[in-house]
Amino acid sequence: MSRTWLISAAAAAALLIGLGGAQAADKKLVVGFSQIGSESGWRAAETKTAKTEAEKRGIDLKISDAQQKQENQIKAVRSFVAQGVDAIFIAPVVATGWDSVLKEAKEAKIPVVLLDRQIETRDPGLYMTAVTSDTVLEGRVAGEWLAKQTGGTCNVVELQGTVGSSPAINRKKGFDEVVAKNPGMKIIRTQSGDFTRAKGKEVMESFIKAENGGKGICAVYAHNDDMAVGAIQAIKEAGLKPGKDILVVSIDGVPDIFKAMADGEANATVELTPNMAGPAFDALIAFKKDGKAPPKWIQTESALFTPDTAKAEYERRKDAY
């Protein structure tokens, strides 16, 4: 452990650091994205879309998968701040506990955009904008389609999402608004299918049994596509034709529901777009160019899809998911 050894090590370190400094010349916009994880097909599609949207705009996107842990997300955001990125995107895993790390980003003058979920904070000035869908609108769009399709007379059974979750509450609320406006429309049964295929099927089976073999049911409204796919299975097993004897309308727009629509077994889905990053990039670029702050909430489109385009949409999506 001689002195010369120490000196040469220090010199080597200095050289290495110097070399590193020389690379920082190019002026590409650098965005750090702290993603929750890859727990569902939709989430994976969101990450994938973020990558392609970044490429389209020539943005250098750094993605950190938090493996479902908030501490990992906080660490990632801190690292992004230390790295001096131009903006930080966060898809927050829980709503609370972001204040101190967002304050750090703000002190470093790095704008933060929330993707797909909101947070609870004392100071909304800590983030620039949030890009999320309007889940009430999704329910309303689904309801309006059904009202139009049936001339406003229909006995609906409803498969709710996870009890107490915000998408389940809001998707119900939006649909209920339409039902209230149409005296001929009634929700005759409603129960939670927990957003899963298996539970969706199970609950639908019990609905069919309770409604005289399904004769009294005009349509099923599922809070997500997975439950609808389960319900379709149950309808088929009861000897009825899904999409004809019982109409099927749901929300999300995952590839499997487009496949079902192409086969004539489902009637409509409202898309929850996985492209949350695209609008966020646009808002960011506009902000960097002329300093114009975007609105505090950027709503993504809630587009309705029906069987006539299902085949093409399925082809378009199956690679993204």
Place this chain on the structure above:
Amino acid sequence: MIHRFLPLLVTSAVLVVGFLLCAAQFPNFASLRVVGNLLTDNAFLGITAVGMTFVILSGGIDLSVGAVIGFTTVLLAVLIEQGGWHPFSAFAVALAVAGGFGAAMGAVIHVFQMPPFIVTLAGMFVARGLGFVLSTDSIPINHPLYAELGDLALRFDGGGKLTLPALLMLGVVAAAVVCAHWTRFGANLYALGGNRQSAELMGVPVGRTTVAVYALSGLLAGLAGIVFSLYTGAGYSLAATGVELDTITAVVIGGTQLTGGYGYVIGTFIGVLIQGLIQTYITFDGSLSSWWTKIAIGVLLFVFILLQKGLLAVWTGRGGAPAEA
């Protein structure tokens, strides 16, 4: 004498070389801010790992620490937000509960001669479950003192800072080094882990030491829970899942033998920093899957265990035992 410190030297070298490599690749890496982040972000892990080092030195293991952290954050949030307690009294209660929980596990291990693995596994389920019973939601803690404590830091140029969690961890590590190497308790610990029977014959109070070491581990997990709740400003029953495994990893990478009786607290501290460094590197890179963190740490762990095994073989071949510290 050098061979006694060899695992520690290797660990330190890995940290230094790793840091230089990162600094070479990313211009902003070699900054006080990154070093400060490393200490703050891993504070709860470091504090827990110190307790784990003691447990492993004594020849045991404590799988309950991650769950105790999660439980503590929820307990704090419930006491402060729903019970209207002052944070400091809530801290005291949380530390007492966590320490008592650890002591109870230690007592069961000693009195019933049960394997620590099973007892603390049960403790893990109990603590995690209790957290969920208190609340399944993530509860924000809005007490003004929390914001103040969160802002408390020694600031340096260039955005670098030593936050309260980081300072707490450094304090715990320093106190633990003293405790392990210069106190009766520390000597008892090494003796117990080295050989339980001869320790007993030498008059080491085995029961008392066992209870104390698990109480200490629980207490430090409670402290880590406080730090974690400061860090996120919330209590969440799912917080810190899997942290027990991260801490065991840090302890082993730090050169402590899993069978007990040999190792250094400071090595554990370096082990924690190595894990943090790998994670920071992957975030800086931004294109690698974050699961590479786990793979890299897994490989490191494997290499270190082989290294220990090899060294042990060399020592016994020479007719000398690994020296006690």
